[in-house]
Amino acid sequence: MKPVFAAKTHDHAACVADALGEAETLCQARGVKLTPLRRAVLELVWDSHRPVGAYDILDQLSKQRGRVAPPTVYRTLDFLLANGLVHRIESLNAFVGCSVGPDVPHSGSFLICTDCGRAAELNDNRIAAAVNLTLQGSGFRPDRHTIEVAGRCADCAAGPEAE
Amino acid sequence: MKPVFAAKTHDHAACVADALGEAETLCQARGVKLTPLRRAVLELVWDSHRPVGAYDILDQLSKQRGRVAPPTVYRTLDFLLANGLVHRIESLNAFVGCSVGPDVPHSGSFLICTDCGRAAELNDNRIAAAVNLTLQGSGFRPDRHTIEVAGRCADCAAGPEAE
DNA sequence: ACAGACATGTTATATTATAACACATGAAGC
DNA sequence: GCTTCATGTGTTATAATATAACATGTCTGT
Numbered sequence: 001m002k003p004v005f006a007a008k009t010h011d012h013a014a015c016v017a018d019a020l021g022e023a024e025t026l027c028q029a030r031g032v033k034l035t036p037l038r039r040a041v042l043e044l045v046w047d048s049h050r051p052v053g054a055y056d057i058l059d060q061l062s063k064q065r066g067r068v069a070p071p072t073v074y075r076t077l078d079f080l081l082a083n084g085l086v087h088r089i090e091s092l093n094a095f096v097g098c099s100v101g102p103d104v105p106h107s108g109s110f111l112i113c114t115d116c117g118r119a120a121e122l123n124d125n126r127i128a129a130a131v132n133l134t135l136q137g138s139g140f141r142p143d144r145h146t147i148e149v150a151g152r153c154a155d156c157a158a159g160p161e162a163e
Numbered sequence: 164m165k166p167v168f169a170a171k172t173h174d175h176a177a178c179v180a181d182a183l184g185e186a187e188t189l190c191q192a193r194g195v196k197l198t199p200l201r202r203a204v205l206e207l208v209w210d211s212h213r214p215v216g217a218y219d220i221l222d223q224l225s226k227q228r229g230r231v232a233p234p235t236v237y238r239t240l241d242f243l244l245a246n247g248l249v250h251r252i253e254s255l256n257a258f259v260g261c262s263v264g265p266d267v268p269h270s271g272s273f274l275i276c277t278d279c280g281r282a283a284e285l286n287d288n289r290i291a292a293a294v295n296l297t298l299q300g301s302g303f304r305p306d307r308h309t310i311e312v313a314g315r316c317a318d319c320a321a322g323p324e325a326e
Numbered sequence: 327a328c329a330g331a332c333a334t335g336t337t338a339t340a341t342t343a344t345a346a347c348a349c350a351t352g353a354a355g356c
Numbered sequence: 357g358c359t360t361c362a363t364g365t366g367t368t369a370t371a372a373t374a375t376a377a378c379a380t381g382t383c384t385g386t
Contacts, residue, residue, distance in 0.1 A: 004301040090253040091309045111303050130293030134285050138167040139317025140274050146254050148309040154302025
């Protein structure tokens with residue numbers, strides 16, 4: 001079985017540390033600032049492999065720094081989105097860390113488990129390729145795509161133990 | 164050029180009449196009721212080939228029947244969605260009539276023009292096939308998908324005349 | 327010091343969606 | 357006929373998501 005979702009036993013601390021490190025590097029390369037606020041939000045997004053809502057982030061952030069207002073969170077998410085560090089999951093109005101790598105521009109394609117809530121980003125252009133194939137001759141100029149497949153991940157399909 | 168988007172000159176009245184007729188037939192076949200309210204909402208959704216927001220529907224509906232509250236609209240949309248008569252465009256929080264045919268269960272795949280706002284539903288065999296192919300060996304059991312490609316339709320890409 | 331750019335804070339509000347309960351209507355059984 | 361039940365609709369209130377507009381702070385280059 002191909003590992004698509006993060007193994008339930010993986011070293012998540014390292015996983016987050018990696019993501020933050022890469023983000024730091026990327027921001028330096030681009031001459032943009034990964035401020036403490038942005039870093040904190042990115043870390044909260046990476047807190048799990050589940051897409052997280054803006055207001056969940058807001059709640060967590062408030063615990064760390066006292067009252068935070070929605071624009072703070074949305075602006076920060078806008079920055080992270082613009083730099084490819086997170087993706088928005090349209091079907092959930094939620095956000096998840098980019099696990100493909102922000103240096104390659106891409107829209108993100110996701111599998112979302114409706115049981116455990118985890119999301120897995122596909123590093124695979126076959127779906128996008130099929131979309132492009134379907135477009136051929138239509139004159140449509142694609143700009144970005146939203147590809148989100150909901151279902152049950154292998155773990156959840158296998159053992160329906162309590163969430 | 165394959166006709167993906169409805170031609171700007173097509174007979175839209177006939178287009179809507181068709182959709183309503185098919186809906187009527189389908190509902191009878193299924194033993195569910197296409198009530199006047201549901202018919203009115205479906206007609207409003209089909210009013211254009213642009214995805215339309217729930218509150219836009221609400222406004223229009225209010226003109227026809229006096230004060231209407233949000234739950235009325237959302238419930239009606241839920242019915243139409245459940246019966247495959249409309250699709251939800253996640254990236255726009257909006258709804259559009261199903262032009263593939265509600266008798267075949269499908270999640271819908273859309274092209275959305277960011278210039279003129281129109282949406283075109285793809286007859287998505289190849290896309291669904293690519294999704295399945297990509298998932299092979301992953302153990303993921305897909306249930307439904309959200310595929311929305313934003314870009315410029317042929318008309319808008321060709322002539323940037325005023326919207 | 328100052329200007330300018332950028333990041334953040336603050337207040338208010340817009341937009342999208344649902345929960346919970348009330349009432350109406352029509353078919354199924356008695 | 358009346359009851360009962362399921363279904364559809366109405367109504368009130370509120371939740372959840374998102375943005376506009378403006379104020380303040382903070383760094384950087386000169």
